[in-house]
Amino acid sequence: xxxxxxxxxxxxxxxxxxxxxxxxxxxxxxxxxxxxxxxxxxxxxxxxxxxxxxxxxxxxxxxxxxxxxxxxxxxxxxxxxxxxxxxxxxxxxxxxxxxxxxxxxxxxxxxxxxxxxxxxxxxxxxxxxxxxxxxxxxxxxxxxxxxxxxxxxxxxxxxxxxxxxxxxxxxxxxxxxxxxxxxxxxxxxxxxxxxxxxxxxxxxxxxxxxxxxxxxxxxxxxxxxxxxxxxxxxxxxxxxxxxxxxxxxxxxxxxxxxxxxxxxxxxxxxxxxxxxxxxxxxxxxxxxxxxxxxxxxxxxxxxxxxxxxxxxxxxxxxxxxxxxxxxxxxxxxxxxxxxxxxxxxxxxxxxxxxxxxxxxxxxxxxxxxxxxxxxxxxxxxxxxxxxxxxxxxxxxxxx
Amino acid sequence: xxxxxxxxxxxxxxxxxxxxxxxxxxxxxxxxxxxxxxxxxxxxxxxxxxxxxxxxxxxxxxxxxxxxxxxxxxxxxxxxxxxxxxxxxxxxxxxxxxxxxxxxxxx
Numbered sequence: 168x169x170x171x172x173x174x175x176x177x178x179x180x181x182x183x184x185x186x187x188x189x190x191x192x193x194x195x196x197x198x199x200x201x202x203x204x205x206x207x208x209x210x211x212x213x214x215x216x217x218x219x220x221x222x223x224x225x226x227x228x229x230x231x232x233x234x235x236x237x238x239x240x241x242x243x244x245x246x247x248x249x250x251x252x253x254x255x256x257x258x259x260x261x262x263x264x265x266x267x268x269x270x271x272x273x274x275x276x277x278x279x280x281x282x283x284x285x286x287x288x289x290x291x292x293x294x295x296x297x298x299x300x301x302x303x304x305x306x307x308x309x310x311x312x313x314x315x316x317x318x319x320x321x322x323x324x325x326x327x328x329x330x331x332x333x334x335x336x337x338x339x340x341x342x343x344x345x346x347x348x349x350x351x352x353x354x355x356x357x358x359x360x361x362x363x364x365x366x367x368x369x370x371x372x373x374x375x376x377x378x379x380x381x382x383x384x385x386x387x388x389x390x391x392x393x394x395x396x397x398x399x400x401x402x403x404x405x406x407x408x409x410x411x412x413x414x415x416x417x418x419x420x421x422x423x424x425x426x427x428x429x430x431x432x433x434x435x436x437x438x439x440x441x442x443x444x445x446x447x448x449x450x451x452x453x454x455x456x457x458x459x460x461x462x463x464x465x466x467x468x469x470x471x472x473x474x475x476x477x478x479x480x481x482x483x484x485x486x487x488x489x490x491x492x493x494x495x496x497x498x499x500x501x502x503x504x505x506x507x508x509x510x511x512x513x514x515x516x517x518x519x520x521x522x523x524x525x526x527x528x529x530x531x532x533x534x535x536x537x538x539x540x541x542x543x544x545x546x547x548x549x550x551x552x553x554x555x556x557x558x559x560x561x562x563x564x565x566x
Numbered sequence: 567x568x569x570x571x572x573x574x575x576x577x578x579x580x581x582x583x584x585x586x587x588x589x590x591x592x593x594x595x596x597x598x599x600x601x602x603x604x605x606x607x608x609x610x611x612x613x614x615x616x617x618x619x620x621x622x623x624x625x626x627x628x629x630x631x632x633x634x635x636x637x638x639x640x641x642x643x644x645x646x647x648x649x650x651x652x653x654x655x656x657x658x659x660x661x662x663x664x665x666x667x668x669x670x671x672x673x
Contacts, residue, residue: 272590333589371592379596386591393584394591400584 171355171420178354182313182345185352186252186278186338187212189320191222192360193276196247199227199238203257204290205342206280210252232257236264236275243273244382246372248324250275254342255282255296262300268335269304270398271382274327274367275335277305278320281443281494282342283530291531292342294442295495297471298504304398306336306405307472309442311428313350316340318422319469321355324364325412331404333370339471341444343531359419402473409470426475428467429482431457435464437546438483438520440509441492442468445527445534452539463543468505476512483513486520487550490542494528502526502559521555527562538563577601600649604631608652610668614644618665625656625666 180188187209190198198217200210217226225242229235235251242249253261258279268275279297283289297307308323310316316338323336340346355363371380386394406426413424428446431453432438441449446467456463466482468475483489491510493503501507506524513519525542528534542562549555575594578587588594621641626634633650637643645656657666 270590271592370589371594378594381593381596381598382590384591384593385602390578390587390591393587394589396584397587397589 169419169421171359172353176353176356177351179349179351180313181208181347181349182310182316182340183208183280183347184212185313185317185350185354186320186340187216188354189317189360190250190278191216192355192357193248193250193321193324193364194222194361195224195250195276197225197227197239197242197249198251199229199235199242199249200251201229201232201235201253201257203232203254205282205346206252206254206257206278208346209278209280232260233264236261236268239275239277240264240268240271240273241373243268243275244271244372245374246367246369248328248367249273250277252278252280254280255284255290258296258300259284262303265300265303265305265335267383270394272333272398272401273335274324274333276320276323276327276338277335278316278338278340280342280346281339289530290342292344292444293494293529293531294339295529297337297339298495298497300337301472301504304334304402305472306332306334306402306409307470308336308338309469309471310338310340310345311444311446311467312352313340313345313348314352314422315469316345317352317354318416318420318424321360321363322412322416322424325415326405326408328367329404329408329412330368330370332401332408334398334401334405339443344444353420353422355419363415363419405473406475409473424469426468426470426478427482428465428469430465430467432464432466432482434462436462436487437490437543437550438464438466438486438488439490439492439539439542439546440466440468440479440505442471442494442505445492445494445539448534448536449539452536452543455536456540456543461543461547463547471505471508474508474512476508479509479512480516483509483520484516485518488521488523488546490546491522491524492542493524493526496526496529506559521549521553523549523555523557524559525562526559529564532563534563603648604651605648608647608650608671610652610654611647611671612645612650612652612654612656613667613669614642615665615667616643618662620662620665622661624659624661628655628659630655
């Protein structure tokens with residue numbers, strides 16, 4: 168009998184509610200938060216748990232996201248389990264401190280409800296906020312639905328605090344599509360979460376006066392480079408730790424997690440790679456096209472940072488064509504951030520597929536099954552023709 | 567013992583690698599600021615001339631880096647060149663010409 172999938176643990180929650188409940192079960196020592204749409208509900212609901220005495224958390228109502236992340240940094244350096252949550256421009260305001268959190272190796276876990284960056288002002292989903300932070304040294308996990316947002320939040324605690332990793336984690340979930348839509352998911356019983364996450368065991372603590380430690384000292388030409396090299400090692404170790412934690416989590420829940428989900432991909436000639444909620448729509452399209460006999464499949468990437476280069480190459484080698492879906496742009500005129508990673512990974516692959524890039528869904532522009540069917544049709548055609556006629560396509564824009 | 571272990575921590579040696587030094591630059595020991603040698607930042611070096619000095623201690627008052635060394639009686643005895651950054655405030659404030667002279671470190 169699997170407790171985690173018993174009917175009494177099945178709930179109807181929005182993505183934001185699911186994440187807030189995950190935070191309640193985590194019972195972090197400190198949450199420092201500032202509201203921003205579409206994330207606001209997470210910390211608003213969580214503040215209710217604080218007010219009702221359901222958690223032991225110190226809840227800091229700070230004056231900005233810069234302060235929220237700064238408070239989380241201080242709390243984490245003191246040895247606390249610290250969390251916050253944000254979106255879009257709020258994440259942008261945290262920028263400076265994101266790097267400081269990662270570089271100080273502080274295992275802060277932060278749900279980020281993906282939203283377009285201004286300007287023009289837009290509150291709806293795209294990935295430009297977290298993609299902008301992709302090189303800040305944070306681990307980034309993307310979620311397809313509320314279940315994954317919940318599951319990723321719990322696993323993120325373990326990944327972040329693993330002694331070989333000690334890096335902060337962003338749990339990314341699509342604004343409104345996941346955050347505000349009611350979903351049907353399984354929650355773990357509270358005691359199961361408590362046991363799964365355990366206690367944080369920091370190597371140093373600012374509050375341990377018997378063993379004083381200095382965080383963030385001046386570090387110039389002499390050792391800064393070595394500390395950056397250590398940071399890369401933490402990310403490399405995360406490539407080992409993420410699957411280990413996923414196995415433990417699967418034993419509890421029966422739900423499988425890895426770097427990516429390969430959906431009907433093993434014999435596919437044309438593959439689509441996508442992040443987040445669009446994967447749900449894409450699976451329907453794959454099913455429909457498979458029924459018609461088309462050899463299509465899907466790679467839903469969960470782990471964007473660290474980037475699972477070798478694992479992706481193994482999944483893509485020998486395929487004819489791959490469409491890489493980016494819900495943000497780099498404005499480099501050379502394609503989106505996921506495209507950069509995938510094409511880069513394939514350069515040394517002897518049987519590399521052809522790749523093309525689709526920038527889609529900016530500012531919450533809906534992506535419909537017929538849009539994705541067009542991408543699969545184009546990708547099948549690209550595979551048959553053996554050449555990339557259009558490397559970058561803006562999907563769903565008025566041309 | 568490696569330099570990573572608590573309590574035994576020493577300033578890293580030049581031969582240490584990224585694997586040997588504490589994570590994230592954390593210094594796992596308190597009261598260590600004086601061990602960070604900043605004298606190498608200097609462009610000008612203060613030269614103290616005890617024969618001319620009148621022991622007014624204005625240099626000691628004004629030094630922003632606590633680099634004016636004094637003896638048990640509080641008398642100026644010279645400069646701590648491991649930490650003096652060569653700002654020249656001591657020489658500028660000194661009322662006796664020639665008691666503190668700034669000379670170029672280029673030689």
